[in-house]
Amino acid sequence: MKPNLYHVLGAKQFSRTELDELFAAARRMEDVVRAGGNRSHEGRIMTTLFFEASTRTRLSFESAMSRLGGSVIGTENAAQFSSAIKGETLEDTIRIVSGYSDVIVMRHTDIGAAKRAAAVADVPVLNAGDGAGEHPTQALLDAYTIEKEAGRIDGVRIAMVGDLAYGRTVHSLSYILANYRDVMIYYISPENVRIPSSVKRYMDEKGIRYEETTDLDAVAGSIDVLYQTRIQKERFPSPEEYDKAAGQYIVDEKLMSLMSKNSIVLHPLPRAGEISEAVDGDPRAAYFRQAQNGLYIRMALVDKALSGVKG
Amino acid sequence: MKPNLYHVLGAKQFSRTELDELFAAARRMEDVVRAGGNRSHEGRIMTTLFFEASTRTRLSFESAMSRLGGSVIGTENAAQFSSAIKGETLEDTIRIVSGYSDVIVMRHTDIGAAKRAAAVADVPVLNAGDGAGEHPTQALLDAYTIEKEAGRIDGVRIAMVGDLAYGRTVHSLSYILANYRDVMIYYISPENVRIPSSVKRYMDEKGIRYEETTDLDAVAGSIDVLYQTRIQKERFPSPEEYDKAAGQYIVDEKLMSLMSKNSIVLHPLPRAGEISEAVDGDPRAAYFRQAQNGLYIRMALVDKALSGVKG
Amino acid sequence: MKPNLYHVLGAKQFSRTELDELFAAARRMEDVVRAGGNRSHEGRIMTTLFFEASTRTRLSFESAMSRLGGSVIGTENAAQFSSAIKGETLEDTIRIVSGYSDVIVMRHTDIGAAKRAAAVADVPVLNAGDGAGEHPTQALLDAYTIEKEAGRIDGVRIAMVGDLAYGRTVHSLSYILANYRDVMIYYISPENVRIPSSVKRYMDEKGIRYEETTDLDAVAGSIDVLYQTRIQKERFPSPEEYDKAAGQYIVDEKLMSLMSKNSIVLHPLPRAGEISEAVDGDPRAAYFRQAQNGLYIRMALVDKALSGVKG
Known part of the structure; x- marks a missing residue:
């Protein structure tokens, strides 16, 4: 080089x-x-x-x-x-x-x-x-958006949601966040697309706290950032299992009502149903500002x- | 918006x-x-x-x-x-x-x-x-070409020829021409691809005179502008019917001999046989100047x- | 025009x-x-x-x-x-x-x-x-590279190697070289993809010396420029005949050892095996400088x- x-x-x-x-x-x-x-x-x-x-x-x-x-x-x-x-x-x-x-x-x-x-x-x-x-530039713009919208990254509580096994943006973002203090990450996914152990090992080394769960509703109230991603149908053994899994993680008005008023919703985009358009007008819907960043x-x-x- | x-x-x-x-x-x-x-x-x-x-x-x-x-x-x-x-x-x-x-x-x-x-x-x-x-910018450049070549649009006599049902440029151009005084439009097409009634209704509302006919030769001598368009094979029930229909409307030297010496021929291009290349050298062939406009x-x-x- | x-x-x-x-x-x-x-x-x-x-x-x-x-x-x-x-x-x-x-x-x-x-x-x-x-601009950059690397084109001894029947770059380069004095060209190819007679006729008219042969090793020691090209599999009756033909003309360290220390190797690129990557570090490997030219x-x-x- x-x-x-x-x-x-x-x-x-x-x-x-x-x-x-x-x-x-x-x-x-x-x-x-x-x-x-x-x-x-x-x-x-x-x-x-x-x-x-x-x-x-x-x-x-x-x-x-x-x-x-x-x-x-x-x-x-x-x-x-x-x-x-x-x-x-x-x-x-x-x-x-x-x-x-x-x-x-x-x-x-x-x-x-x-x-x-x-x-x-x-x-x-x-x-x-x-x-x-x-996809490092995506992770950089994600982190920049968090800092800009939430005022800081140190101490942020973030839920990464969706296909955490194959979604490279959540891996890259995790690596970026590992540079900050007191970050708490909730990895929320269906069982078959959990965050890889290589990512968890890296977070362990860097002393970053994280939790794995399948239950988005349970943590929605206590996070600053919800980082939503797509779940791809072809990862699932059957359309029924896909529908069941994907259905659990749709960001809609009901989910937004569980979240704090200072939280934000991010998404690397494009989206395909996993964030309801009814949410677009909510000031916490930051994904288009994120794309602009x-x-x-x-x-x-x-x-x-x-x-x-x-x- | x-x-x-x-x-x-x-x-x-x-x-x-x-x-x-x-x-x-x-x-x-x-x-x-x-x-x-x-x-x-x-x-x-x-x-x-x-x-x-x-x-x-x-x-x-x-x-x-x-x-x-x-x-x-x-x-x-x-x-x-x-x-x-x-x-x-x-x-x-x-x-x-x-x-x-x-x-x-x-x-x-x-x-x-x-x-x-x-x-x-x-x-x-x-x-x-x-x-x-x-396709509004096409219609605008068409009208601009008529004004530039014929000196005016008010009072112009124009024949629109070809597939008037599906050819969107003739619809858009009709709407533009509706802004001018004393325009006369001849809609010349095979029976199965006539100008839609929605366009005719609009022209009626605006008080624009028009006539529908299948006979190009009959009006060729009395128009200022011949606006030729493509006829697509797939609109016709059989290749024979297409050939018969399309063959009627080819702009060639014979047709040009029927047209007045101050008239012009336009075409949104690309063409595929409906204007003979033998006509390209005729000063009334304005379609390349039109593209430039x-x-x-x-x-x-x-x-x-x-x-x-x-x- | x-x-x-x-x-x-x-x-x-x-x-x-x-x-x-x-x-x-x-x-x-x-x-x-x-x-x-x-x-x-x-x-x-x-x-x-x-x-x-x-x-x-x-x-x-x-x-x-x-x-x-x-x-x-x-x-x-x-x-x-x-x-x-x-x-x-x-x-x-x-x-x-x-x-x-x-x-x-x-x-x-x-x-x-x-x-x-x-x-x-x-x-x-x-x-x-x-x-x-x-492909005239390719031939021009080839000739420019020869002049730059070898110091002159007059008097140059060049071997063109590979598919000389269908490779248009060797035809265009031959025509360019015909402008220079005392050029000697070795056309080296399998029998079924020899240099066309039209090219040879042109070189004859211009008084350019050339030789046709199938044996690269025999001339490697006496040339200033080796111009390598691809041989396309589909020109050959069977994969076996292709492998045999293509295998003869690979530029590798062994072939380089036969060439003089002031000679250069050119290739219009892309290459696909006909120049070994082991040769890239040799100062006589001029093909990337050629692309830059x-x-x-x-x-x-x-x-x-x-x-x-x-x-």
């Missing part, structure tokens, strides 16, 4: 100091956007390499680059990446694309793809999700990567 | 005054393009969301934004819009993309999609076609949307 | 003087990139029309335009080019897209497509590959096309 490049590869790479600095930078980016963007990276080029479609994440990065005055080239269609079809390795692709741009944003289907890319790249690599692996966090990361500061 | 946003959703929203202003703005945009573009919207971002491919229309909008100094982010591939695949509603998508850009250009397969988008968007929405619904109209619309003027 | 437009359509169009000028311009572009790009074509628009995917080539052109301050609009997905699906001719598409941009970069599946586009375009057309036809050559071509100089 080339020295002096600021790659964003996984959530575990961030220290508390780095998070504090990043969130301060993101707050400054909110001002930049309100002022209509700036031209601080005019002439610089971002390549977005999406080997797997993720329109929202891609547009968010491309908007971040545009707001900073830079240009974007890229490919939105992984499956048809022509060289990949011809058998080219990821490493070869990255070696070449490195020469065309100043920063690479990559989404890939394989765990560890971002690290492999960074190992051969001449420019910073920002991991926009690598398979069932990591993705822009500020990504602007801060792109700015740091292009400024050549090694993290 | 947020106040003070200039959405372009359907052709009926335009008054005569607005059309006059828009066409004047489009004429100024012709000068801007001749001068190599300007930087009046540098730093602003357009998102093009094409849930259905329409390369020409997308490139036309993206060129318009680029000519005004702005940036474009987007997705050309509707069918693979990743969040839509995961079950996200259009409204959720728009809520989020709103935060990434200053104007949204959307093409969708569903009638009314543009209105639904505008209802939740924080930025202007420009409808680039919504299913069998509307799409750039100026879209520049005028984008400029108005980004200038925050409510229409 | 409109006069005073600088199209790049095929490798045969270039004279020695033009090549010398182009390579000098490319060297200046290396300085431009080192300085972070310039804004010399701010406000100009490139349209990339890729009717066939070629991510690397497209990104290379888009990066070139961005480095010169221009904007890019385009379509990466040939197969779904909406107007083409509706039966539009290439000529109609080009007539319209001409009006949206200042230069068109086109990749197409059909031989001769670039010439057909240039015949009707109002702006310069740069051929980014037309089917089994030509594509940026400089394309910047020089785009700059020339936009500067309105007729070649």
Whole structure:
């Protein structure tokens, strides 16, 4: 890996100091956007390499680059990446694309793809999700939203709800939260998609308190943050079991009535029924503000990567 | 719908005054393009969301934004819009993309999609076609072309030819023309794809004269504008009936010989045989100039949307 | 074809003087990139029309335009080019897209497509590959790399290896090399994919020496440049015959040990096994530097096309 490049590869790479600095930078980016963007990276080029479609994440990065005055080239269609079809390795692709741009944003289907890319790249690599692996920029915007909405992350009580086995955002967010004091996490999921032991081990090492349960209603009243996620039908042995499991965890007006008036509801989006639209008007429904925060966090990361500061 | 946003959703929203202003703005945009573009919207971002491919229309909008100094982010591939695949509603998508850009250009397969988008968007929405619904920017560039080529729209005699039942451009153009005085429309189509009664009712209300006929040759000599469109094979019970119907309405040198020397031929393009290439060199063949006018109209619309003027 | 437009359509169009000028311009572009790009074509628009995917080539052109301050609009997905699906001719598409941009970069599946586009375009057309036809910008960057790495092209001894029947890059490169003095080409391929007689005829006319052989090892020691290409499985009657043929021509450490210490290895990339990764660290492995040179050559071509100089 080339020295002096600021790659964003996984959530575990961030220290508390780095998070504090990043969130301060993101707050400054909110001002930049309100002022209509700036031209601080005019002439610089971002390549977005999406080997797997993720329109929202891609547009968010491309908007971040545009707001900073830079240009974007890229490919939105992984499956048809022509060289990949011809058998080219990821490493070869990255070696070449490195020469065309100043920063690479990559989404890939394989765990560890971002690290492999960074190992051969001449420019910073920002991991926009690598398979069932990591999605660090999502976790960063999640944590930024908690700090902004709840006023602090130290001491926060958060319930992560849904498919905790395969949902990589809850893993990455857990790693970020491990940098804070007195955090309490409730991992709430159906039995067959519980939080992996590797995540629990990491939290144990970092001294983070957590509890596993299947009962959302029981903890709803005592949390500051409800982090809802999708449950995918294909994880369940039958549609009936899926319906039963998913039905338990729908955020609706009834659930909101159990939650404290200063709590917030987050979701990495897209949602597909697990948060009722009836909740959208509730001031505690923070998920659209959360999506917007993705822009500020990504602007801060792109700015740091292009400024050549090694993290 | 947020106040003070200039959405372009359907052709009926335009008054005569607005059309006059828009066409004047489009004429100024012709000068801007001749001068190599300007930087009046540098730093602003357009998102093009094409849930259905329409390369020409997308490139036309993206060129318009680029000519005004702005940036474009987007997705050309509707069918693979990743969040839509995961079950996200259009409204959720728009809520989020709103935060990434200053104007949204959307093409969708569903009638009314543009209105639904505008209802939740924080930025202007420009409808680039919504299913069998509307395609207002096409109708605007059609009318602009008539004014430019024929010198006026008041008093114009126009034949709309082809599939008038499913061809949304002829509906939208009819609504635009309803703002002008002494217009005469000939709706010329095979029996099975006649102009819908909803369009005729609207023209009646507005006091616009029209006639329905199947015989193009009979009116060719007395019109100022021939607006040709495609006839789609799948609308007909058999290939033989399609061939018979479509064959009647081909614009070729013989038909051109029936038309007056000051008349013009328009077509929203792409064409697929319904205008002979032998006609391309005829000065009355205005369809490529018409396509070019799409750039100026879209520049005028984008400029108005980004200038925050409510229409 | 409109006069005073600088199209790049095929490798045969270039004279020695033009090549010398182009390579000098490319060297200046290396300085431009080192300085972070310039804004010399701010406000100009490139349209990339890729009717066939070629991510690397497209990104290379888009990066070139961005480095010169221009904007890019385009379509990466040939197969779904909406107007083409509706039966539009290439000529109609080009007539319209001409009006949206200042230069068109086109990749197409059909031989001769670039010439057909240039015949009707109002702006310069740069051929980014037309089917089994030509890929002139690849050949230009190949020749530029030889001049840069070997110090000269006159007098160079080059082996072109692999599928010489269907590999268009070796055809285009042969045409470029025909402009130089004392070049010696070894065409090395399996019997069933030998260099076409049309190419040999052209080299004969130009007085270029060449030899055909199946034996790479025998010439490895006496060449300055080894130009490796892919061999496609589907050209062979059986997988066994493919394996036998392809296996003969793998560039590995053993082959490198036969080559002189000042020689270089090139490859248009992507590779798929025909150059061993063990060779990547060898200073003679010039294929990634070659890919990077594509940026400089394309910047020089785009700059020339936009500067309105007729070649």
